Amino acid sequence: MDLAFDESLFKKVIAVLVIAIIIVGAIAILRFSGLLGGDSPLGPGQVPGTPGPDTDPGLRGHDLDDQERKVAGPKSYTWTYRGTGMEMELYISNSTYQHFVSSSYGAYEDKPQKMAEYVVTDGDDGTISTIAEWFLATSLTSGYGDSDTVGNVLAFVKSLNYTTDEERRQTGAYPNYPVITLATEEGDSEDHAVLAAAILDKMGYGVSLLYYPASLDRRTIIPEATALGLVHDGTLTGRLYGAVAETPAGRFVYDARNKTALAALPEGCDADAGWYSGDAVWHNATSSGSLDNVRYYPANQTFVTGTDLRAADTVVIEDAVWNQPLLVTAAWTVNTTEKGIPRGAYDGMKPYFNGGDGLWQGWTLSRDDRLDANTTIAGEQPLGEDPLFSANESLTAALRMPVSEFTSPLITWLEPVQEYYADTWYPSGIAWTYDDKWRLHENILDMQDPLLENPEDYSLRGVTEVVAPVPWRVSYTVQKMDEEHTEKDMTPYSDVRFAVYRIEDGSAVFDRTFGWQTIYGANLRNNEAVFGPGEYALAVFVRNCEVHAAIEYHGKPAEKTYCGGI
Numbered sequence: 253m254d255l256a257f258d259e260s261l262f263k264k265v266i267a268v269l270v271i272a273i274i275i276v277g278a279i280a281i282l283r284f285s286g287l288l289g290g291d292s293p294l295g296p297g298q299v300p301g302t303p304g305p306d307t308d309p310g311l312r313g314h315d316l317d318d319q320e321r322k323v324a325g326p327k328s329y330t331w332t333y334r335g336t337g338m339e340m341e342l343y344i345s346n347s348t349y350q351h352f353v354s355s356s357y358g359a360y361e362d363k364p365q366k367m368a369e370y371v372v373t374d375g376d377d378g379t380i381s382t383i384a385e386w387f388l389a390t391s392l393t394s395g396y397g398d399s400d401t402v403g404n405v406l407a408f409v410k411s412l413n414y415t416t417d418e419e420r421r422q423t424g425a426y427p428n429y430p431v432i433t434l435a436t437e438e439g440d441s442e443d444h445a446v447l448a449a450a451i452l453d454k455m456g457y458g459v460s461l462l463y464y465p466a467s468l469d470r471r472t473i474i475p476e477a478t479a480l481g482l483v484h485d486g487t488l489t490g491r492l493y494g495a496v497a498e499t500p501a502g503r504f505v506y507d508a509r510n511k512t513a514l515a516a517l518p519e520g521c522d523a524d525a526g527w528y529s530g531d532a533v534w535h536n537a538t539s540s541g542s543l544d545n546v547r548y549y550p551a552n553q554t555f556v557t558g559t560d561l562r563a564a565d566t567v568v569i570e571d572a573v574w575n576q577p578l579l580v581t582a583a584w585t586v587n588t589t590e591k592g593i594p595r596g597a598y599d600g601m602k603p604y605f606n607g608g609d610g611l612w613q614g615w616t617l618s619r620d621d622r623l624d625a626n627t628t629i630a631g632e633q634p635l636g637e638d639p640l641f642s643a644n645e646s647l648t649a650a651l652r653m654p655v656s657e658f659t660s661p662l663i664t665w666l667e668p669v670q671e672y673y674a675d676t677w678y679p680s681g682i683a684w685t686y687d688d689k690w691r692l693h694e695n696i697l698d699m700q701d702p703l704l705e706n707p708e709d710y711s712l713r714g715v716t717e718v719v720a721p722v723p724w725r726v727s728y729t730v731q732k733m734d735e736e737h738t739e740k741d742m743t744p745y746s747d748v749r750f751a752v753y754r755i756e757d758g759s760a761v762f763d764r765t766f767g768w769q770t771i772y773g774a775n776l777r778n779n780e781a782v783f784g785p786g787e788y789a790l791a792v793f794v795r796n797c798e799v800h801a802a803i804e805y806h807g808k809p810a811e812k813t814y815c816g817g818i
Contacts, residue, residue: 328341336394360425379430416816427439427443441584441817459611459612460495487618491582530545534567536563596671599669677725723785727777728748728799729776730798
Protein backbone atom coordinates (compact mmCIF):
# COMPACT_ATOMS: atom_id res chain seq x y z
CA MET A 253 0.00 0.00 0.00
CA ASP A 254 1.37 3.37 -0.99
CA LEU A 255 1.49 6.12 1.62
CA ALA A 256 1.01 9.69 0.46
CA PHE A 257 3.23 12.31 2.11
CA ASP A 258 1.09 15.00 3.77
CA GLU A 259 3.32 18.06 4.30
CA SER A 260 0.85 19.87 6.55
CA LEU A 261 0.47 16.85 8.80
CA PHE A 262 4.25 16.56 9.14
CA LYS A 263 4.55 20.22 10.18
CA LYS A 264 1.88 19.69 12.84
CA VAL A 265 3.76 16.67 14.30
CA ILE A 266 7.02 18.65 14.47
CA ALA A 267 5.28 21.53 16.24
CA VAL A 268 3.81 19.17 18.86
CA LEU A 269 7.22 17.59 19.52
CA VAL A 270 8.88 21.01 19.98
CA ILE A 271 6.17 22.11 22.44
CA ALA A 272 6.57 18.83 24.38
CA ILE A 273 10.32 19.30 24.61
CA ILE A 274 9.90 22.84 25.93
CA ILE A 275 7.40 21.70 28.59
CA VAL A 276 9.63 18.81 29.77
CA GLY A 277 12.66 21.12 29.95
CA ALA A 278 10.77 23.70 32.01
CA ILE A 279 9.57 21.04 34.48
CA ALA A 280 13.15 19.71 34.86
CA ILE A 281 14.48 23.21 35.58
CA LEU A 282 11.77 23.83 38.20
CA ARG A 283 12.45 20.50 39.93
CA PHE A 284 16.20 21.10 39.91
CA SER A 285 15.72 24.50 41.55
CA GLY A 286 13.55 22.96 44.25
CA LEU A 287 10.42 24.92 43.39
CA LEU A 288 8.54 21.72 42.61
CA GLY A 289 10.08 19.72 45.50
CA GLY A 290 11.80 16.41 44.94
CA ASP A 291 15.46 15.50 45.42
CA SER A 292 17.06 18.86 44.69
CA PRO A 293 20.87 18.95 44.87
CA LEU A 294 20.70 22.44 46.38
CA GLY A 295 20.37 23.12 50.06
CA PRO A 296 17.48 25.03 51.73
CA GLY A 297 17.56 28.67 50.76
CA GLN A 298 20.41 28.08 48.35
CA VAL A 299 20.42 29.38 44.81
CA PRO A 300 22.18 27.74 41.92
CA GLY A 301 25.86 28.64 41.65
CA THR A 302 26.49 29.16 45.38
CA PRO A 303 28.50 26.71 47.51
CA GLY A 304 26.46 23.98 49.16
CA PRO A 305 26.89 22.80 52.77
CA ASP A 306 29.43 20.18 51.68
CA THR A 307 31.35 22.41 49.28
CA ASP A 308 34.92 23.23 50.23
CA PRO A 309 35.62 26.91 49.46
CA GLY A 310 39.32 26.17 49.75
CA LEU A 311 39.14 24.35 46.43
CA ARG A 312 38.38 27.75 44.86
CA GLY A 313 35.68 26.84 42.40
CA HIS A 314 37.13 23.61 41.05
CA ASP A 315 34.75 20.78 40.28
CA LEU A 316 34.34 18.46 43.25
CA ASP A 317 33.84 14.73 43.13
CA ASP A 318 32.08 12.75 45.84
CA GLN A 319 35.30 12.02 47.74
CA GLU A 320 36.19 15.71 47.97
CA ARG A 321 32.69 16.56 49.22
CA LYS A 322 33.04 14.10 52.10
CA VAL A 323 36.35 15.40 53.48
CA ALA A 324 34.65 16.47 56.74
CA GLY A 325 32.32 14.45 58.92
CA PRO A 326 32.89 11.28 60.98
CA LYS A 327 36.45 10.01 60.97
CA SER A 328 37.98 6.71 62.04
CA TYR A 329 41.74 6.41 62.52
CA THR A 330 43.59 3.14 63.06
CA TRP A 331 47.28 2.54 63.77
CA THR A 332 49.57 0.29 65.78
CA TYR A 333 51.86 1.24 68.65
CA ARG A 334 54.29 -1.25 70.18
CA GLY A 335 52.28 -4.15 68.78
CA THR A 336 48.93 -2.89 70.09
CA GLY A 337 46.18 -1.89 67.67
CA MET A 338 44.73 1.57 68.26
CA GLU A 339 41.48 3.03 66.98
CA MET A 340 40.08 6.51 67.51
CA GLU A 341 36.74 7.93 66.35
CA LEU A 342 36.36 11.64 65.68
CA TYR A 343 33.82 13.99 64.14
CA ILE A 344 34.88 17.12 62.27
CA SER A 345 32.05 19.39 61.21
CA ASN A 346 32.13 20.83 57.74
CA SER A 347 31.76 24.38 59.09
CA THR A 348 34.85 23.90 61.29
CA TYR A 349 36.83 22.53 58.38
CA GLN A 350 35.75 25.36 56.06
CA HIS A 351 36.59 27.95 58.73
CA PHE A 352 40.23 26.86 58.83
CA VAL A 353 40.49 26.47 55.05
CA SER A 354 39.34 30.05 54.57
CA SER A 355 41.73 31.24 57.32
CA SER A 356 44.86 29.90 55.61
CA TYR A 357 47.28 32.57 54.50
CA GLY A 358 50.98 33.40 54.37
CA ALA A 359 53.97 34.13 52.17
CA TYR A 360 56.68 31.61 51.38
CA GLU A 361 59.52 33.77 52.68
CA ASP A 362 57.75 34.24 56.04
CA LYS A 363 57.01 30.55 56.62
CA PRO A 364 59.91 29.69 59.00
CA GLN A 365 58.99 32.52 61.35
CA LYS A 366 55.21 32.05 61.14
CA MET A 367 54.90 28.27 60.94
CA ALA A 368 54.07 27.90 64.64
CA GLU A 369 51.09 30.23 64.14
CA TYR A 370 49.38 27.25 62.53
CA VAL A 371 49.54 25.24 65.75
CA VAL A 372 46.01 26.44 66.46
CA THR A 373 43.29 24.84 68.57
CA ASP A 374 41.02 27.83 69.16
CA GLY A 375 37.88 27.56 67.09
CA ASP A 376 38.33 23.87 66.26
CA ASP A 377 35.16 22.86 68.15
CA GLY A 378 37.23 20.95 70.71
CA THR A 379 38.78 18.63 68.12
CA ILE A 380 42.37 18.73 69.40
CA SER A 381 41.22 18.68 73.05
CA THR A 382 39.21 15.54 72.35
CA ILE A 383 42.26 13.86 70.81
CA ALA A 384 44.50 14.93 73.71
CA GLU A 385 42.05 13.52 76.25
CA TRP A 386 41.84 10.28 74.29
CA PHE A 387 45.62 9.82 74.38
CA LEU A 388 45.86 10.67 78.07
CA ALA A 389 43.07 8.21 78.90
CA THR A 390 44.75 5.54 76.78
CA SER A 391 48.08 6.12 78.55
CA LEU A 392 46.45 5.83 81.97
CA THR A 393 44.71 2.62 80.96
CA SER A 394 47.82 1.15 79.34
CA GLY A 395 50.23 2.28 82.03
CA TYR A 396 52.25 4.43 79.61
CA GLY A 397 54.80 6.90 80.90
CA ASP A 398 55.84 10.03 79.05
CA SER A 399 57.99 8.30 76.44
CA ASP A 400 55.25 5.92 75.36
CA THR A 401 52.57 8.60 75.57
CA VAL A 402 54.48 10.82 73.17
CA GLY A 403 55.45 7.81 71.06
CA ASN A 404 51.80 6.84 70.66
CA VAL A 405 50.92 10.35 69.47
CA LEU A 406 53.75 10.24 66.94
CA ALA A 407 52.61 6.82 65.70
CA PHE A 408 49.11 8.21 65.16
CA VAL A 409 50.37 11.21 63.20
CA LYS A 410 52.67 9.01 61.12
CA SER A 411 49.71 6.82 60.17
CA LEU A 412 48.21 9.68 58.13
CA ASN A 413 49.11 9.72 54.45
CA TYR A 414 52.40 11.40 53.56
CA THR A 415 51.84 13.60 50.50
CA THR A 416 53.66 16.73 49.39
CA ASP A 417 52.08 20.04 48.41
CA GLU A 418 53.17 19.43 44.83
CA GLU A 419 51.45 16.03 44.80
CA ARG A 420 48.26 17.60 46.14
CA ARG A 421 48.61 20.64 43.86
CA GLN A 422 48.51 23.00 46.81
CA THR A 423 50.61 26.00 47.73
CA GLY A 424 53.78 25.48 49.74
CA ALA A 425 53.66 29.00 51.19
CA TYR A 426 52.16 27.85 54.50
CA PRO A 427 51.27 24.62 56.31
CA ASN A 428 47.79 23.28 56.94
CA TYR A 429 46.00 23.83 60.22
CA PRO A 430 45.69 20.68 62.38
CA VAL A 431 41.97 20.31 61.63
CA ILE A 432 42.62 20.34 57.89
CA THR A 433 45.25 17.60 58.18
CA LEU A 434 42.88 15.54 60.35
CA ALA A 435 39.99 15.99 57.91
CA THR A 436 41.94 15.20 54.74
CA GLU A 437 44.03 12.55 56.54
CA GLU A 438 47.12 13.61 54.61
CA GLY A 439 49.86 16.21 54.45
CA ASP A 440 53.58 16.81 54.09
CA SER A 441 56.22 16.93 56.81
CA GLU A 442 55.24 20.38 58.07
CA ASP A 443 51.54 19.47 58.20
CA HIS A 444 52.31 16.34 60.22
CA ALA A 445 54.66 18.22 62.56
CA VAL A 446 52.12 21.00 63.16
CA LEU A 447 49.43 18.45 64.01
CA ALA A 448 51.71 16.56 66.42
CA ALA A 449 52.76 19.84 68.07
CA ALA A 450 49.11 20.86 68.57
CA ILE A 451 48.17 17.57 70.23
CA LEU A 452 51.22 17.39 72.49
CA ASP A 453 50.94 21.07 73.42
CA LYS A 454 47.34 20.51 74.48
CA MET A 455 48.54 17.56 76.57
CA GLY A 456 51.04 19.81 78.35
CA TYR A 457 54.35 18.85 76.72
CA GLY A 458 57.00 21.33 75.61
CA VAL A 459 57.31 21.22 71.83
CA SER A 460 58.61 23.25 68.93
CA LEU A 461 59.00 23.07 65.17
CA LEU A 462 62.33 22.46 63.45
CA TYR A 463 62.33 23.86 59.92
CA TYR A 464 65.05 22.68 57.53
CA PRO A 465 65.27 25.11 54.60
CA ALA A 466 65.99 23.91 51.11
CA SER A 467 69.75 23.68 50.62
CA LEU A 468 72.12 22.87 47.78
CA ASP A 469 74.00 19.64 48.43
CA ARG A 470 76.66 19.22 45.77
CA ARG A 471 74.65 18.40 42.64
CA THR A 472 71.14 18.25 44.04
CA ILE A 473 68.77 20.23 46.22
CA ILE A 474 67.73 18.87 49.59
CA PRO A 475 64.09 20.01 49.72
CA GLU A 476 62.73 21.86 52.70
CA ALA A 477 61.22 19.74 55.46
CA THR A 478 59.96 20.14 59.01
CA ALA A 479 60.31 17.95 62.08
CA LEU A 480 58.70 18.13 65.50
CA GLY A 481 61.03 19.36 68.23
CA LEU A 482 60.63 17.76 71.67
CA VAL A 483 61.96 19.71 74.65
CA HIS A 484 63.80 17.32 76.97
CA ASP A 485 66.49 17.06 79.62
CA GLY A 486 69.17 15.40 77.51
CA THR A 487 68.36 11.80 78.44
CA LEU A 488 66.52 10.95 75.21
CA THR A 489 68.11 9.50 72.09
CA GLY A 490 68.09 11.15 68.70
CA ARG A 491 69.52 14.20 67.00
CA LEU A 492 69.99 16.85 69.69
CA TYR A 493 70.00 20.60 69.15
CA GLY A 494 70.73 23.46 71.47
CA ALA A 495 68.24 26.29 70.99
CA VAL A 496 67.37 29.55 72.71
CA ALA A 497 63.63 30.11 73.08
CA GLU A 498 62.22 33.59 73.44
CA THR A 499 59.03 34.88 75.02
CA PRO A 500 57.80 38.42 75.83
CA ALA A 501 58.54 39.47 79.43
CA GLY A 502 57.07 42.98 79.56
CA ARG A 503 58.72 45.91 81.31
CA PHE A 504 62.13 45.38 82.89
CA VAL A 505 63.67 47.86 85.36
CA TYR A 506 67.22 47.60 86.66
CA ASP A 507 68.38 49.72 89.61
CA ALA A 508 72.06 50.37 88.91
CA ARG A 509 72.64 51.81 92.38
CA ASN A 510 71.85 48.67 94.37
CA LYS A 511 72.08 46.22 91.42
CA THR A 512 68.57 44.83 91.68
CA ALA A 513 66.02 44.13 88.97
CA LEU A 514 62.26 44.27 88.82
CA ALA A 515 60.67 42.17 86.09
CA ALA A 516 57.98 39.56 85.58
CA LEU A 517 59.12 36.03 84.87
CA PRO A 518 56.91 34.48 82.16
CA GLU A 519 54.93 31.46 83.30
CA GLY A 520 56.74 28.17 82.79
CA CYS A 521 60.21 29.74 82.64
CA ASP A 522 63.15 28.94 84.90
CA ALA A 523 64.76 32.01 86.50
CA ASP A 524 68.03 30.13 86.97
CA ALA A 525 68.27 29.06 83.33
CA GLY A 526 67.88 32.19 81.22
CA TRP A 527 68.21 35.95 80.90
CA TYR A 528 66.32 39.13 80.01
CA SER A 529 67.38 41.09 76.92
CA GLY A 530 66.43 44.06 74.80
CA ASP A 531 67.23 47.65 73.88
CA ALA A 532 67.12 49.89 76.95
CA VAL A 533 67.15 53.50 78.11
CA TRP A 534 69.18 54.59 81.13
CA HIS A 535 68.08 57.44 83.40
CA ASN A 536 69.47 59.62 86.17
CA ALA A 537 68.26 62.82 87.75
CA THR A 538 69.36 65.08 84.89
CA SER A 539 69.83 63.03 81.73
CA SER A 540 69.21 59.77 79.88
CA GLY A 541 70.63 57.71 77.03
CA SER A 542 70.07 54.57 74.99
CA LEU A 543 71.65 51.14 75.35
CA ASP A 544 71.58 48.40 72.70
CA ASN A 545 71.15 44.72 73.40
CA VAL A 546 71.59 44.58 77.17
CA ARG A 547 71.26 41.39 79.21
CA TYR A 548 70.40 40.58 82.79
CA TYR A 549 71.01 37.14 84.32
CA PRO A 550 68.83 36.56 87.43
CA ALA A 551 70.81 33.49 88.50
CA ASN A 552 73.87 35.55 89.45
CA GLN A 553 72.32 39.04 89.30
CA THR A 554 74.63 40.11 86.49
CA PHE A 555 73.81 43.02 84.20
CA VAL A 556 75.73 42.99 80.91
CA THR A 557 76.10 46.03 78.67
CA GLY A 558 78.80 47.56 76.56
CA THR A 559 78.36 50.98 78.21
CA ASP A 560 79.64 52.20 81.56
CA LEU A 561 76.66 52.53 83.92
CA ARG A 562 78.29 54.77 86.49
CA ALA A 563 76.15 57.71 85.33
CA ALA A 564 72.91 55.71 85.40
CA ASP A 565 70.44 55.35 88.24
CA THR A 566 68.03 53.04 86.44
CA VAL A 567 67.92 51.08 83.20
CA VAL A 568 64.54 50.35 81.61
CA ILE A 569 63.62 47.88 78.85
CA GLU A 570 60.01 48.56 77.89
CA ASP A 571 59.53 45.36 75.89
CA ALA A 572 61.96 42.90 77.39
CA VAL A 573 62.38 39.36 76.08
CA TRP A 574 63.05 36.32 78.22
CA ASN A 575 65.64 33.99 76.68
CA GLN A 576 65.96 30.40 77.85
CA PRO A 577 68.34 27.75 76.46
CA LEU A 578 66.70 24.43 75.62
CA LEU A 579 67.70 20.96 74.54
CA VAL A 580 65.54 19.81 71.67
CA THR A 581 65.47 16.48 69.87
CA ALA A 582 64.11 16.05 66.34
CA ALA A 583 61.09 13.75 66.21
CA TRP A 584 60.19 13.06 62.58
CA THR A 585 56.51 12.48 61.92
CA VAL A 586 57.12 11.32 58.33
CA ASN A 587 59.67 9.13 56.59
CA THR A 588 61.46 11.47 54.18
CA THR A 589 63.09 8.48 52.46
CA GLU A 590 59.70 7.88 50.80
CA LYS A 591 60.29 11.12 48.90
CA GLY A 592 63.87 10.28 47.94
CA ILE A 593 65.82 12.06 50.71
CA PRO A 594 67.10 10.01 53.68
CA ARG A 595 66.85 11.48 57.14
CA GLY A 596 70.64 11.58 57.37
CA ALA A 597 70.61 14.51 54.95
CA TYR A 598 68.63 16.57 57.47
CA ASP A 599 70.42 15.39 60.59
CA GLY A 600 73.57 16.88 59.10
CA MET A 601 71.92 20.32 58.86
CA LYS A 602 71.06 22.97 61.43
CA PRO A 603 67.32 23.74 61.43
CA TYR A 604 65.47 26.95 62.19
CA PHE A 605 64.00 26.65 65.70
CA ASN A 606 60.46 27.97 66.17
CA GLY A 607 59.10 27.71 69.69
CA GLY A 608 55.95 29.62 68.83
CA ASP A 609 54.05 31.65 71.39
CA GLY A 610 55.03 29.57 74.40
CA LEU A 611 54.88 26.11 72.80
CA TRP A 612 58.22 25.27 74.37
CA GLN A 613 57.06 26.15 77.91
CA GLY A 614 55.34 22.81 78.47
CA TRP A 615 56.57 19.70 80.25
CA THR A 616 60.23 18.76 79.72
CA LEU A 617 60.56 15.15 78.64
CA SER A 618 62.84 12.64 80.32
CA ARG A 619 63.30 8.91 80.20
CA ASP A 620 60.50 7.22 82.10
CA ASP A 621 62.75 5.25 84.40
CA ARG A 622 64.28 8.48 85.68
CA LEU A 623 61.04 10.25 86.54
CA ASP A 624 59.67 11.00 89.97
CA ALA A 625 56.12 11.00 91.29
CA ASN A 626 55.16 14.27 89.62
CA THR A 627 56.46 13.71 86.13
CA THR A 628 54.34 11.04 84.52
CA ILE A 629 52.12 11.90 81.56
CA ALA A 630 52.80 15.61 81.63
CA GLY A 631 52.34 15.83 85.38
CA GLU A 632 49.19 13.69 85.71
CA GLN A 633 49.37 10.83 88.20
CA PRO A 634 49.20 7.26 86.86
CA LEU A 635 45.73 5.77 87.15
CA GLY A 636 44.54 8.95 88.85
CA GLU A 637 46.10 7.92 92.19
CA ASP A 638 49.06 9.06 94.25
CA PRO A 639 51.87 6.63 93.37
CA LEU A 640 53.32 4.85 96.38
CA PHE A 641 56.99 5.25 95.66
CA SER A 642 59.77 7.72 96.37
CA ALA A 643 61.60 9.86 93.85
CA ASN A 644 64.61 7.53 93.70
CA GLU A 645 62.53 4.53 92.60
CA SER A 646 61.95 3.79 88.95
CA LEU A 647 58.51 3.54 87.37
CA THR A 648 59.34 0.07 86.14
CA ALA A 649 59.99 -1.28 89.63
CA ALA A 650 57.29 0.65 91.49
CA LEU A 651 54.37 0.61 89.07
CA ARG A 652 55.39 -2.21 86.76
CA MET A 653 54.94 0.20 83.84
CA PRO A 654 56.50 -0.72 80.49
CA VAL A 655 59.45 1.49 79.62
CA SER A 656 60.45 2.12 76.02
CA GLU A 657 63.57 0.23 75.09
CA PHE A 658 66.11 2.46 73.39
CA THR A 659 67.78 0.46 70.71
CA SER A 660 70.70 2.76 70.02
CA PRO A 661 73.12 5.02 71.91
CA LEU A 662 72.83 8.79 71.83
CA ILE A 663 75.45 9.19 69.13
CA THR A 664 73.77 6.80 66.64
CA TRP A 665 72.20 9.61 64.62
CA LEU A 666 75.68 10.42 63.31
CA GLU A 667 75.96 7.11 61.47
CA PRO A 668 73.35 7.83 58.77
CA VAL A 669 74.72 11.36 58.42
CA GLN A 670 78.20 9.98 57.76
CA GLU A 671 76.78 7.44 55.35
CA TYR A 672 74.92 10.13 53.43
CA TYR A 673 77.85 12.52 53.16
CA ALA A 674 80.67 9.98 52.81
CA ASP A 675 79.23 7.22 50.66
CA THR A 676 76.98 9.03 48.24
CA TRP A 677 78.75 8.52 44.90
CA TYR A 678 77.00 8.64 41.55
CA PRO A 679 78.15 8.11 37.96
CA SER A 680 78.99 11.31 36.14
CA GLY A 681 78.26 9.76 32.76
CA ILE A 682 81.96 9.82 31.85
CA ALA A 683 83.35 6.31 31.40
CA TRP A 684 85.68 4.41 29.09
CA THR A 685 86.91 0.91 28.42
CA TYR A 686 90.60 0.70 27.46
CA ASP A 687 92.22 -2.05 25.41
CA ASP A 688 95.06 -2.35 22.89
CA LYS A 689 93.11 -0.97 19.94
CA TRP A 690 91.34 2.14 21.30
CA ARG A 691 92.56 5.67 21.90
CA LEU A 692 90.36 8.36 23.42
CA HIS A 693 92.24 11.50 22.35
CA GLU A 694 95.04 12.37 20.01
CA ASN A 695 96.39 15.09 22.31
CA ILE A 696 98.92 13.29 24.53
CA LEU A 697 100.31 14.89 27.66
CA ASP A 698 103.97 14.59 28.54
CA MET A 699 103.63 12.21 31.48
CA GLN A 700 106.10 12.73 34.31
CA ASP A 701 105.18 9.58 36.23
CA PRO A 702 108.01 8.24 38.44
CA LEU A 703 106.17 4.91 38.73
CA LEU A 704 106.56 4.31 35.01
CA GLU A 705 110.11 2.99 35.01
CA ASN A 706 109.67 1.43 31.60
CA PRO A 707 107.21 3.62 29.70
CA GLU A 708 107.80 1.69 26.49
CA ASP A 709 106.14 -1.36 28.06
CA TYR A 710 102.83 0.48 28.32
CA SER A 711 100.24 1.25 25.72
CA LEU A 712 98.90 4.78 26.10
CA ARG A 713 95.17 4.45 26.37
CA GLY A 714 94.09 8.05 26.28
CA VAL A 715 93.67 11.33 28.06
CA THR A 716 90.38 12.96 28.95
CA GLU A 717 89.50 16.30 30.43
CA VAL A 718 87.43 16.47 33.60
CA VAL A 719 85.59 19.59 34.75
CA ALA A 720 84.08 18.64 38.09
CA PRO A 721 81.76 21.00 40.03
CA VAL A 722 81.91 18.71 43.07
CA PRO A 723 84.32 16.26 44.71
CA TRP A 724 85.01 13.32 42.39
CA ARG A 725 86.90 10.07 42.20
CA VAL A 726 87.87 7.38 39.72
CA SER A 727 86.25 3.96 39.94
CA TYR A 728 87.73 1.19 37.81
CA THR A 729 87.29 -2.50 37.03
CA VAL A 730 90.18 -4.58 35.66
CA GLN A 731 89.13 -7.29 33.20
CA LYS A 732 90.72 -9.89 30.99
CA MET A 733 91.63 -8.76 27.52
CA ASP A 734 89.02 -8.92 24.83
CA GLU A 735 89.92 -11.98 22.75
CA GLU A 736 88.63 -10.30 19.61
CA HIS A 737 91.28 -7.59 19.96
CA THR A 738 94.31 -9.39 21.33
CA GLU A 739 95.71 -12.80 22.14
CA LYS A 740 97.35 -11.63 25.35
CA ASP A 741 96.09 -12.90 28.70
CA MET A 742 96.37 -11.31 32.11
CA THR A 743 99.79 -12.05 33.58
CA PRO A 744 101.74 -11.02 36.69
CA TYR A 745 102.95 -8.17 34.51
CA SER A 746 99.45 -6.82 33.79
CA ASP A 747 99.19 -3.27 35.01
CA VAL A 748 96.91 -0.22 35.05
CA ARG A 749 98.11 3.27 35.95
CA PHE A 750 96.24 6.55 36.29
CA ALA A 751 97.87 9.97 36.32
CA VAL A 752 95.93 13.09 37.32
CA TYR A 753 96.91 16.62 36.36
CA ARG A 754 95.31 19.83 37.59
CA ILE A 755 94.70 22.44 34.92
CA GLU A 756 95.87 25.77 36.32
CA ASP A 757 95.97 28.85 34.10
CA GLY A 758 95.91 26.65 31.04
CA SER A 759 98.84 24.48 32.16
CA ALA A 760 98.78 20.87 33.35
CA VAL A 761 100.27 20.50 36.84
CA PHE A 762 100.99 16.96 38.00
CA ASP A 763 98.91 15.93 41.05
CA ARG A 764 99.30 12.21 41.74
CA THR A 765 99.29 8.70 40.36
CA PHE A 766 97.55 5.54 41.45
CA GLY A 767 96.72 2.23 39.90
CA TRP A 768 96.47 -1.55 39.94
CA GLN A 769 98.90 -4.38 39.38
CA THR A 770 98.37 -8.12 39.37
CA ILE A 771 99.63 -9.08 42.78
CA TYR A 772 98.18 -11.50 45.27
CA GLY A 773 95.00 -10.15 46.85
CA ALA A 774 94.59 -7.18 44.49
CA ASN A 775 90.94 -6.26 43.94
CA LEU A 776 89.80 -6.21 40.34
CA ARG A 777 87.20 -3.56 41.23
CA ASN A 778 88.35 -0.50 43.14
CA ASN A 779 88.03 3.25 43.55
CA GLU A 780 90.93 5.49 44.28
CA ALA A 781 91.53 9.01 45.53
CA VAL A 782 89.10 11.86 46.04
CA PHE A 783 89.73 15.11 44.19
CA GLY A 784 88.16 18.46 44.86
CA PRO A 785 86.10 20.48 42.36
CA GLY A 786 88.05 21.90 39.46
CA GLU A 787 89.46 21.23 36.01
CA TYR A 788 91.66 18.19 35.49
CA ALA A 789 93.28 15.98 32.87
CA LEU A 790 93.19 12.25 33.54
CA ALA A 791 95.58 9.90 31.69
CA VAL A 792 95.33 6.12 31.74
CA PHE A 793 98.02 3.57 30.91
CA VAL A 794 97.32 -0.16 30.57
CA ARG A 795 99.43 -3.27 29.95
CA ASN A 796 98.29 -6.86 29.31
CA CYS A 797 94.70 -6.33 30.48
CA GLU A 798 91.54 -4.35 29.96
CA VAL A 799 90.13 -1.73 32.32
CA HIS A 800 86.78 -0.01 32.57
CA ALA A 801 87.19 3.42 34.19
CA ALA A 802 84.43 5.76 35.29
CA ILE A 803 84.35 9.15 36.95
CA GLU A 804 81.96 9.38 39.89
CA TYR A 805 80.67 12.55 41.48
CA HIS A 806 80.02 12.99 45.18
CA GLY A 807 76.35 13.78 45.47
CA LYS A 808 73.06 12.92 43.90
CA PRO A 809 72.54 13.90 40.27
CA ALA A 810 69.70 16.31 39.63
CA GLU A 811 67.34 13.82 37.98
CA LYS A 812 64.28 16.08 38.14
CA THR A 813 63.43 19.67 38.83
CA TYR A 814 62.86 20.91 42.36
CA CYS A 815 59.20 20.45 43.31
CA GLY A 816 59.08 22.13 46.71
CA GLY A 817 59.19 20.90 50.27
CA ILE A 818 58.53 17.39 51.42
